[in-house]
Amino acid sequence: MLKYANNIMDSQRYPSPNPAIDVFLITYLSDSYRVKAFLAVPKWEPGTENGKFPGFLYLRGGIKGVGMVRVGRIIQFASEGFVVLAPFYRGNCGGEGYDDFAGEDRIDAFEAFEILKEHPLVDRDNIHIFGFSRGGVMALITAIEKPDAKSIVTWGGVSSMFLTYEEREDLRRMMKRVIGGTPAKVPDRYSWRTPLEQIEKIKAPVLIIHGAQDKNVSVEHAYLLENKLKEHGKRYSKWIFEDYTHYFPPQVNRTVVQDLTLWMKNGGYYPET
Helix, strand or coil: CCCCCCCEEEEEEECCCCCCEEEEEEEEEECCEEEEEEEEEECCCCCCCCCCEEEEEEECCCECCECCCCHHHHHHHHCCCCEEEEECCCCCCCCCCCCCCCCCCHHHHHHHHHHHHHCCCEEEEEEEEEEECHHHHHHHHHHHHCCCCCEEEEECCCCCHHHHHHHCHHHHHHHHHHHCCCCCCCHHHHHHCCHHHHHHHCCCCEEEEEECCCCCCCCHHHHHHHHHHHHCCCCEEEEEECCCCCCCCHHHHHHHHHHHHHHHHCCCCCCCC
């Protein structure tokens, strides 16, 4: 069993579709809950100056079975030279507790960030945070809590739970159940899940990636985040893809993965800009 941090309770090898990447299914303690996650580790020699890999915290979208972490997806990022840790969040795939939709389950992301720091092959001063869809708001919340993050990427990411409730009628029943009511009845609970008013606490550069035709998470989320970053003088990049929705075509997806990981490795700058 691979155990290098005190809160790792169990780890088992998991079938990897890439012979150059080791994959583990780990169980770690978050609050009092056992939470599941995938860990992907490249087999080749690390390329960083201190002989270690950068860390990559992958924060999934969706809730419960929708938007679950896929091994193929984390392999994409590990193949770019990162040790990738992807929590399932509490209450998923045999994990204890209940998925709280960017509520108390944020602790799962915070703990995963610390686990990456403790990995023997990870440069603890070079940890990046990535969030897709619902994971976008999780990434921002985590970056606020962990100001030593090296960079933050939000791809098709939620930035406001108020806006999500407004634009996703199909999610309203779930949001009322999980959050405890509507934005009108429990605005504090929606505010707590909306990190825009704490953007000044983020220290790292932010990359916003969004499809302009996105119907799952409207591009307005990207613009809300951009405006707050501007307001507080934060360094950010914005890549809006006019022709794409929430999910990009496979070839475009691969190219964007390569570009965003290059942006991360260059300290929040893309070499051609």
